[in-house]
Amino acid sequence: MAAEPPRARARRRDPEAARTIRDVAARAGVSTATVSRVVNGNYPVAAGTRTAVERAMRELGYVANAHARALAGSTTRVVGIVVSEIVDPFFAYIARGVQSEALSSGRLCLVCSTQGGDSAELRFVDLLLEQRADAVILVGGAVEDQEYFATIGQRAEQLAKSGSSLVLCGRPGLKAGVPAYAVDYDNAGGAAAITDHLLSAGHTRILYLGGPTTLSTTTARVRGFRQAYAARRLEHDPALVRTGAFGRQWGHDQTLRALDDGLDFTAVFAANDIVAAGVYAALRERGLSIPGDISVVGYDDVPVAVELQPALTTVRVPLEELGRAAVRAGIAGQQPSADPFAHQQQATTLGTVVVVRDSVAPPRAR
Amino acid sequence: MAAEPPRARARRRDPEAARTIRDVAARAGVSTATVSRVVNGNYPVAAGTRTAVERAMRELGYVANAHARALAGSTTRVVGIVVSEIVDPFFAYIARGVQSEALSSGRLCLVCSTQGGDSAELRFVDLLLEQRADAVILVGGAVEDQEYFATIGQRAEQLAKSGSSLVLCGRPGLKAGVPAYAVDYDNAGGAAAITDHLLSAGHTRILYLGGPTTLSTTTARVRGFRQAYAARRLEHDPALVRTGAFGRQWGHDQTLRALDDGLDFTAVFAANDIVAAGVYAALRERGLSIPGDISVVGYDDVPVAVELQPALTTVRVPLEELGRAAVRAGIAGQQPSADPFAHQQQATTLGTVVVVRDSVAPPRAR
DNA sequence: TTGAAAGCGCTAACAG
DNA sequence: CTGTTAGCGCTTTCAA
Numbered sequence: 001m002a003a004e005p006p007r008a009r010a011r012r013r014d015p016e017a018a019r020t021i022r023d024v025a026a027r028a029g030v031s032t033a034t035v036s037r038v039v040n041g042n043y044p045v046a047a048g049t050r051t052a053v054e055r056a057m058r059e060l061g062y063v064a065n066a067h068a069r070a071l072a073g074s075t076t077r078v079v080g081i082v083v084s085e086i087v088d089p090f091f092a093y094i095a096r097g098v099q100s101e102a103l104s105s106g107r108l109c110l111v112c113s114t115q116g117g118d119s120a121e122l123r124f125v126d127l128l129l130e131q132r133a134d135a136v137i138l139v140g141g142a143v144e145d146q147e148y149f150a151t152i153g154q155r156a157e158q159l160a161k162s163g164s165s166l167v168l169c170g171r172p173g174l175k176a177g178v179p180a181y182a183v184d185y186d187n188a189g190g191a192a193a194i195t196d197h198l199l200s201a202g203h204t205r206i207l208y209l210g211g212p213t214t215l216s217t218t219t220a221r222v223r224g225f226r227q228a229y230a231a232r233r234l235e236h237d238p239a240l241v242r243t244g245a246f247g248r249q250w251g252h253d254q255t256l257r258a259l260d261d262g263l264d265f266t267a268v269f270a271a272n273d274i275v276a277a278g279v280y281a282a283l284r285e286r287g288l289s290i291p292g293d294i295s296v297v298g299y300d301d302v303p304v305a306v307e308l309q310p311a312l313t314t315v316r317v318p319l320e321e322l323g324r325a326a327v328r329a330g331i332a333g334q335q336p337s338a339d340p341f342a343h344q345q346q347a348t349t350l351g352t353v354v355v356v357r358d359s360v361a362p363p364r365a366r
Numbered sequence: 367m368a369a370e371p372p373r374a375r376a377r378r379r380d381p382e383a384a385r386t387i388r389d390v391a392a393r394a395g396v397s398t399a400t401v402s403r404v405v406n407g408n409y410p411v412a413a414g415t416r417t418a419v420e421r422a423m424r425e426l427g428y429v430a431n432a433h434a435r436a437l438a439g440s441t442t443r444v445v446g447i448v449v450s451e452i453v454d455p456f457f458a459y460i461a462r463g464v465q466s467e468a469l470s471s472g473r474l475c476l477v478c479s480t481q482g483g484d485s486a487e488l489r490f491v492d493l494l495l496e497q498r499a500d501a502v503i504l505v506g507g508a509v510e511d512q513e514y515f516a517t518i519g520q521r522a523e524q525l526a527k528s529g530s531s532l533v534l535c536g537r538p539g540l541k542a543g544v545p546a547y548a549v550d551y552d553n554a555g556g557a558a559a560i561t562d563h564l565l566s567a568g569h570t571r572i573l574y575l576g577g578p579t580t581l582s583t584t585t586a587r588v589r590g591f592r593q594a595y596a597a598r599r600l601e602h603d604p605a606l607v608r609t610g611a612f613g614r615q616w617g618h619d620q621t622l623r624a625l626d627d628g629l630d631f632t633a634v635f636a637a638n639d640i641v642a643a644g645v646y647a648a649l650r651e652r653g654l655s656i657p658g659d660i661s662v663v664g665y666d667d668v669p670v671a672v673e674l675q676p677a678l679t680t681v682r683v684p685l686e687e688l689g690r691a692a693v694r695a696g697i698a699g700q701q702p703s704a705d706p707f708a709h710q711q712q713a714t715t716l717g718t719v720v721v722v723r724d725s726v727a728p729p730r731a732r
Numbered sequence: 733t734t735g736a737a738a739g740c741g742c743t744a745a746c747a748g
Numbered sequence: 749c750t751g752t753t754a755g756c757g758c759t760t761t762c763a764a
Contacts, residue, residue, distance in 0.1 A: 307643050
């Protein structure tokens with residue numbers, strides 16, 4: 001076969017393939033630059049030309065290629081969020097806030113769920129790094145491990161280099177100087193407040209139940225729990241803190257065990273509402289009434305709190321707002337107007353509030 | 367200033383910017399083609415060369431640019447899923463299945479939540495089209511509207527053209543010839559089965575409650591509900607079907623209204639478990655016991671079903687498996703080995719099972 | 733086994 | 749207001 005000019009390969013494009021900006025330009029009789037201008041609407045184009053281009057796009061069923069755009073321009077219009085479990089309402093609500101705020105800034109949301117896989121988080125961050133996401137949001141308590149912090153810090157640097165930013169949501173920030181934002185809520189404060197609620201009702205032997213022992217969320221909540229005792233100059237029995245995991249099953253089993261161990265307590269502070277659901281189930285099995293025999297409180301205020309009978313007194317966390325704030329923080333760095341020196345670590349902390357329902361009563365006299 | 371050669375602009379790259387394949391090639395003293403080969407590991411490269419390249423990558427902190435890759439190659443390694451509400455466990459579980467199956471095929475998952483916005487779905491499909499997602503999965507009941515079907519069908523064609531595919535998950539398929547896959551579960555069958563469960567217990571006046579009237583899911587479930595009556599040659603009172611919306615509040619309000627209207631029923635079939643939660647709340651307010659006074663069943667078997675007291679008898683839908691199946695169907699078309707004629711509409715239907723718990727008892731004699 | 737070079741589709745100077 | 753053109757970073761022939 002005769003040698004064809006090199007361009008021949010390109011010319012022989014699959015006629016079925018998606019239309020490109022060049023096809024539109026040809027059909028409308030203008031240049032690709034003009035098509036780009038009408039698509040982006042960020043530059044003056046004569047009305048007639050615009051109409052012609054728009055018609056050509058419609059007739060051809062033209063759809064811009066986001067990758068070409070990301071490559072040529074600079075922003076990807078995508079934010080990434082990494083959670084540990086998308087079906088957990090705690091994360092689902094945050095994800096909802098992220099997705100809606102992303103959408104209102106014209107971005108799509110890449111959601112990654114690690115399903116508890118420890119190292120999966122880092123893998124996802126790398127994947128998101130490849131995607132050049134405008135912002136990468138890491139949600140939920142982190143393992144408090146220095147080495148891990150260092151690795152994440154290093155990723156933050158890389159992210160910053162490629163023009164995007166890392167946002168830590170619902171977990172403590174990194175050390176100063178690392179280009180990461182932190183958007184958190186007052187974990188310890190909420191725990192202290194609800195503990196105080198229990199203390200006010202007369203409980204002093206409160207069992208704190210749940211949360212992976214090494215998780216930052218757990219340590220913060222336990223800290224708040226202790227602070228509430230300290231604030232009233234009350235002693236707290238260390239045997240009454242049992243951490244280990246989240247989850248309904250875990251809450252159920254540990255409650256039974258605490259009862260079997262003959263632990264003396266009149267109330268339980270479940271690490272979150274899901275654990276509280278397990279506590280309810282266990283107490284019910286043992287014929288103990290809530291709050292008659294034992295008072296129970298939770299944390300997060302996810303929907304199950306109102307399905308439980310009696311309705312659960314818990315700490316409301318502004319989950320959606322947390323997600324929104326994370327996106328705002330993450331894309332703020334993208335704004336051309338942003339002060340370059342502002343790209344230091346910044347932190348936002350949202351407040352929490354105790355929602356009083358029906359699961360707390362004064363301890364039974366004995 | 368003296369005129370610089372045109373390339374100057376490009377040469378003056380921000381030295382802080384992310385490293386490219388060219389940087390790695392330079393550092394390793396090889397060509398970019400070689401780097402590409404070691405990155406993709408799909409072509410023989412001398413061991414020594416490979417090592418040198420790998421070291422250069424490590425030293426430079428090189429991270430491939432997914433957009434450049436998508437542009438040059440063809441597959442994007444991203445699947446998109448659009449749901450109506452990410453915090454709804456029904457969708458969250460499907461999303462979990464999608465995300466985990468996507469991950470195991472090395473893909474990331476773009477999750478879009480329309481938050482009930484009617485036309486948002488189409489907008490998201492277009493966005494996903496721009497992303498050239500390997501597969502676009504539309505989840506949940508669709509409005510049964512011919513025009514809408516036509517529009518979606520048209521998008522399916524476009525998707526097919528750009529090498530990706532549309533998967534309808536938990537909703538009926540499009541008409542034959544349209545390049546879309548359908549992965550659904552047996553909506554009518556599940557409804558019929560649980561209705562029969564109620565009928566067996568002796569109920570004949572069952573109130574069907576919930577679901578947007580025009581939603582395919584609703585029509586399918588109501589159809590199954592009626593079929594169960596028909597199968598036993600029983601009459602069914604049309605006044606006992608009240609559709610309109612999903613949601614706890616709606617279930618609550620409508621139950622109250624049905625009671626106030628003096629409707630005669632001994633059991634309620636809630637369109638889903640969330641609606642059932644509302645029914646429980648309303649019945650409790652009126653001092654009616656479940657299942658003593660009224661039996662209740664739900665649909666979906668999401669976690670709240672076991673928190674309700676008494677635990678809810680419901681229909682288990684293989685949500686996660688649905689999501690996984692959708693991804694498999696969607697990326698199957700991508701396989702080079704795929705028979706091009708196989709790209710016809712295909713459908714998969716998963717089964718459902720009735721989960722018997724404590725919310726059904728024979729109707730009270732009267 | 734490796735390199736050179738031509739694009740993938742789009743944006744953004746720059747020059748009319 | 750519009751066209752030209754040089755890339756963005758990568759993959760993939762084609763040649764060596």
